[in-house]
Amino acid sequence: DVKVTQSSRYLVKRTGEKVFLECVQDMDHENMFWYRQDPGLGLRLIYFSYDVKMKEKGDIPEGYSVSREKKERFSLILESASTNQTSMYLCASRPPGAPYEQYFGPGTRLTVT
Amino acid sequence: GQNIDQPTEMTATEGAIVQINCTYQTSGFNGLFWYQQHAGEAPTFLSYNVLDGLEEKGRFSSFLSRSKGYSYLLLKELQMKDSASYLCAVRMNYGGSQGNLIFGKGTKLSVKP
Numbered sequence: 001d002v003k004v005t006q007s008s009r010y011l012v013k014r015t016g017e018k019v020f021l022e023c024v025q026d027m028d029h030e031n032m033f034w035y036r037q038d039p040g041l042g043l044r045l046i047y048f049s050y051d052v053k054m055k056e057k058g059d060i061p062e063g064y065s066v067s068r069e070k071k072e073r074f075s076l077i078l079e080s081a082s083t084n085q086t087s088m089y090l091c092a093s094r095p096p097g098a099p100y101e102q103y104f105g106p107g108t109r110l111t112v113t
Numbered sequence: 114g115q116n117i118d119q120p121t122e123m124t125a126t127e128g129a130i131v132q133i134n135c136t137y138q139t140s141g142f143n144g145l146f147w148y149q150q151h152a153g154e155a156p157t158f159l160s161y162n163v164l165d166g167l168e169e170k171g172r173f174s175s176f177l178s179r180s181k182g183y184s185y186l187l188l189k190e191l192q193m194k195d196s197a198s199y200l201c202a203v204r205m206n207y208g209g210s211q212g213n214l215i216f217g218k219g220t221k222l223s224v225k226p
Contacts, residue, residue, distance in 0.1 A: 043216040106155050107154075
């Protein structure tokens with residue numbers, strides 16, 4: 001069974017704090033993704049990585065950065081958290097071949113006050 | 114821009130059949146996914162269609178028409194545990210982001226006794 005884990009299920013941070021969200025997968029997948037999910041907006045891609053030290057912007061990268069130093073770990077960083085970054089954050093990984101399905105972690109519900 | 118439409122909410126009765134539609138207009142297409150997401154949990158993979166036609170997997174079937182930009186998910190013999198959100202996602206095929214998914218906003222299905 002593929003396992004994608006995220007460091008926290010719930011997180012409360014203050015405006016202006018630097019926030020790290022960690023994601024680890026145990027299936028040697030090359031591709032990893034960070035999404036946020038908001039009511040009425042669905043899942044939106046923030047950043048993705050298709051190899052160690054490689055990263056690409058998704059649809060809504062503003063206010064975020066990422067780090068991928070090891071294949072199994074993909075971190076999302078909020079440099080200076082703001083209240084509009086309150087959301088559910090989902091990490092996913094994907095193997096290179098068909099059927100290209102993404103495996104999701106349990107999510108981190110982040111509240112910025 | 115990319116557009117994926119699905120109904121916001123649906124209600125059905127236990128034991129019945131329900132069809133959840135998804136229409137898409139995207140700049141690329143390399144397959145269509147359906148995911149199930151129970152409240153507070155991660156999305157889990159249901160089906161993947163890349164060619165036209167019907168794919169059947171137990172009580173769940175998924176249909177794709179590429180020429181019409183249309184897919185549906187068919188759930189038979191509905192059970193209470195099928196109450197969840199169902200996410201339609203198009204796999205893109207451009208550049209370095211090959212394999213990225215664009216998600217619809219999801220359809221919340223409520224199954225009533």
